[in-house]
Amino acid sequence: MKKIIYILALMFVLTACNNDQPVKQNANNTPNTVNTEKEASSSSAKNILTKDDYVSLKVNELGEIPVIMYHGLVDENPPTSYQRTRADFKNDLQYLYDNKYRVIPMNDFINHNIKVEAGYTPVVITFDDGEPSDFSLVENNGKLVIAPDCAVDILEKFAVKNPDFGKGATFFVNGGESQFKGAGTYKERLEYLINNGYDIGNHSYSHLEFSKLSAQKLQEEIGRLNAGIKNALPEYKVVALTYPFGIRPKTDELKKLVKDGEYDGEKYHIDIAFREGPSMPKMLTTIHKNFDSLNAPRLRGADDDKTGSDLWGYLKKYEKNPERRYISDGDASTIVIKEAEEGNVNKDSIGDKKVVTY
Numbered sequence: 001m002k003k004i005i006y007i008l009a010l011m012f013v014l015t016a017c018n019n020d021q022p023v024k025q026n027a028n029n030t031p032n033t034v035n036t037e038k039e040a041s042s043s044s045a046k047n048i049l050t051k052d053d054y055v056s057l058k059v060n061e062l063g064e065i066p067v068i069m070y071h072g073l074v075d076e077n078p079p080t081s082y083q084r085t086r087a088d089f090k091n092d093l094q095y096l097y098d099n100k101y102r103v104i105p106m107n108d109f110i111n112h113n114i115k116v117e118a119g120y121t122p123v124v125i126t127f128d129d130g131e132p133s134d135f136s137l138v139e140n141n142g143k144l145v146i147a148p149d150c151a152v153d154i155l156e157k158f159a160v161k162n163p164d165f166g167k168g169a170t171f172f173v174n175g176g177e178s179q180f181k182g183a184g185t186y187k188e189r190l191e192y193l194i195n196n197g198y199d200i201g202n203h204s205y206s207h208l209e210f211s212k213l214s215a216q217k218l219q220e221e222i223g224r225l226n227a228g229i230k231n232a233l234p235e236y237k238v239v240a241l242t243y244p245f246g247i248r249p250k251t252d253e254l255k256k257l258v259k260d261g262e263y264d265g266e267k268y269h270i271d272i273a274f275r276e277g278p279s280m281p282k283m284l285t286t287i288h289k290n291f292d293s294l295n296a297p298r299l300r301g302a303d304d305d306k307t308g309s310d311l312w313g314y315l316k317k318y319e320k321n322p323e324r325r326y327i328s329d330g331d332a333s334t335i336v337i338k339e340a341e342e343g344n345v346n347k348d349s350i351g352d353k354k355v356v357t358y
């Protein structure tokens, strides 16, 4: 028995360390590395920071970007640590805002297209399971409007009060009309989200454990959901997936089918697949050499994990060790890092962005 546990533990470590999967292969681009001593510091162009600015702002564009995961809001007494009270959810947003975190869309996270102001840390917000307390519609005088007190309603009001916080979240849905419940059809609900700056992701058609599925069934679960979204939103491209229960397929061959597969004659491609908890001690950016796009970590939006691996565990770690945070230089086309970090950049993943060291 002990031996089996040891082998399982070893397999887990090996899987967790599997880091050779860049988000975007871009073999044609040979990125330039610029030393600030020579170029950036002498620039007087608008928005270009000097080396002194990097030092004083502690710019760190290979630092950690929290991706937060919610599963529905309640007024009080959450049934599990996955649900969040509305008061705590509002408190999460306020803390993030007050502590210089700014919301970015999923696509910008994936492509490392970080447009937050200099000195700020990006944050990504996600919701799983199509919960009506996260988003639903009601009919008001024949018009579909956001249901009061759902997470989207709270996010919208927060954005009006704090427009510089940024707005957006990704909703990982399953199949069928029961998603988000409330008024409107599946199509109308998804359309509402997209038209208001939110994103839709794939949480599989029927929320089964991926570790128990055949290659065919796995592709059906992913492809059928994508097809349903495409039917509702013909122009929309689904790029992200969250594993139901956070459980990944067991073999490498099956894992690859999460990224590229085919269902009903239609091919699909997923850029990034998230777990339901931190799978590594750091919330790595997608351009870090150790980032695994099929095993991307998220932080449960909660504050009761004794191991410190939920949102508030990490926020406290970042308070204690602020150098862990991603700190932007305010320019999406450069990746500004300390010289010692240069070897940690996955150069195949950065496209034509320029690495600047200081």
Ligand SMILES: [Zn+2]
Pocket: 128, 129, 203, 207, 243, 244, 245
């Ligand atoms: Zn789920």
